[in-house]
Amino acid sequence: MQPPASDRPTACLALADGTIFYGIGFGATGQTVAELCFNTAMTGYQEIMTDPSYAGQIVTFTFPHIGNVGVNPQDDETGDPVAEGMIVKWMPTDPSNWRATQNLDAWLAARGRIALGGVDTRRLTRAIRQSGAPHVALSHDPEGRFDVEALVAAARSFSGLEGLDLAKDVTCAQSYRWNEMRWAWPDGYAPQLHPKHKVVAVDYGAKRNILRCLASAGCDVTVLPATATFDDVMAHDPDGVFLSNGPGDPAATGSYAVPMIQKVLAETQLPVFGICLGHQMLALALGAQTIKMNHGHHGANHPVKDHDTGKVEITSMNHGFAVDAQSLPDGVVETHTSLFDGSNCGIRVDGRPVWSVQHHPEASPGPQDSYYLFERFAQAMADRAA
C-alpha cells in the first residue's frame, strides 16, 4: 500500500473558504472547479463517476479503498465519466478483478478526469457535513506547482448548482430505442426481451441501468432528448411515460420539462413514473417546490420507508436537491421518506397511476430492494390496457 501523501504533493484541492488539501494526483492533469459532495458507497465507483447526475460535481469517497477492482466497459452508466473529478484516501492499487480491462488511473486520464489521492477524506467529509457542499477547485500538476490563492479564487468564482440547468448538456442528441436487459454478461449471455408496454423515457441524464430495468420489466423503451415536447412524446403513442434522473437544479431544468409533464398529466391518463430528477420535476409539475439540501444524499445504504406497505428499503441515493413535502398540494400523497433525515423520497397522485421516487431503484451501484417500482409501473400499464 502506498503512503497517503508524498513529500511533494502533485494535486491540490482548494475550498472556497480557503481550506487546502494536498495529496497525490492521478487521472488527468489540469484544473477544474465544481461543487464537492461525499459518497459513502463501498464500491460502484465506476457507476458513480459515469452517472450523468454528477455533472458539475467532484466526488469524495468515504470508503478508503477505491479503484482496486479497476474498470470495465459493462459498468459505465453513460459513455464517459461525467463527474468532474474524484477524491480518495488511499491511492488505487493495480486492479484485481476478472472483469477489469483497465486501471482507474489510466481510465480517468484518457477521459480528462482529475483525481486526488492520499487525502484525509474523513476530515473533508466532516467539513462538507458542517458547512454544506462547498465550491472547490481541484488541480493536478506532476511538477507540484500550485498557486493556492488563484485556486481559492477559482473555487469562489464557481456559481454553484442552484439555478443551473445541466440536463441539456448530458441528454442524448437524438431519440433511440433501448433493447438491453439487466444481467447481460460479457460472454454474450443475454436474457430474452419480452416487450409488452411502449414506454417513452425522457432522458435528462438517464443511467443505462434504469433503461435496462425498464426493459427487464417488459417495457419497449424509446428514449427521447430532454427537450422533448408533449407532441414529441405522444408521437410515439406510449402506454407510459418515464422521467429520468439527471444533474443540476430541478427548478432550472424544469423550465422545459415541467410544461411537458403538466400537459401529459392534463391531457392523458397515462401512467407516469419518475426517478430522482424526474421525481423532482414531477413534483414541480404538480405545484410543489424543491429545495437545495445542506450536503445531499450520496450513497448505497440509505433507508427509506414506504408508507403504503410499512416496509423499509435500503436504497442507493444521489441527490443534492429535495422535494419540499410541506409544499405538496392536495391530492398528492407522500409515499416514501428518508429514515436518515425525514426528507421526502416519493410521491403519488391520488387515484392515478402517477408516481415518482427520489432514490435509485435501478441499484447501479447499490441494493435492489426497490426494483418492485419498475414492476409496479409495468403493472399500471397492463391494468390500463385491460
Ligand SMILES: NC(=O)CC[C@H](N)C(=O)O
Ligand atoms: N440523481 C439525480 O437525478 C439528481 C437530481 C438532482 N440533480 C439533485 O441533485 O438533486
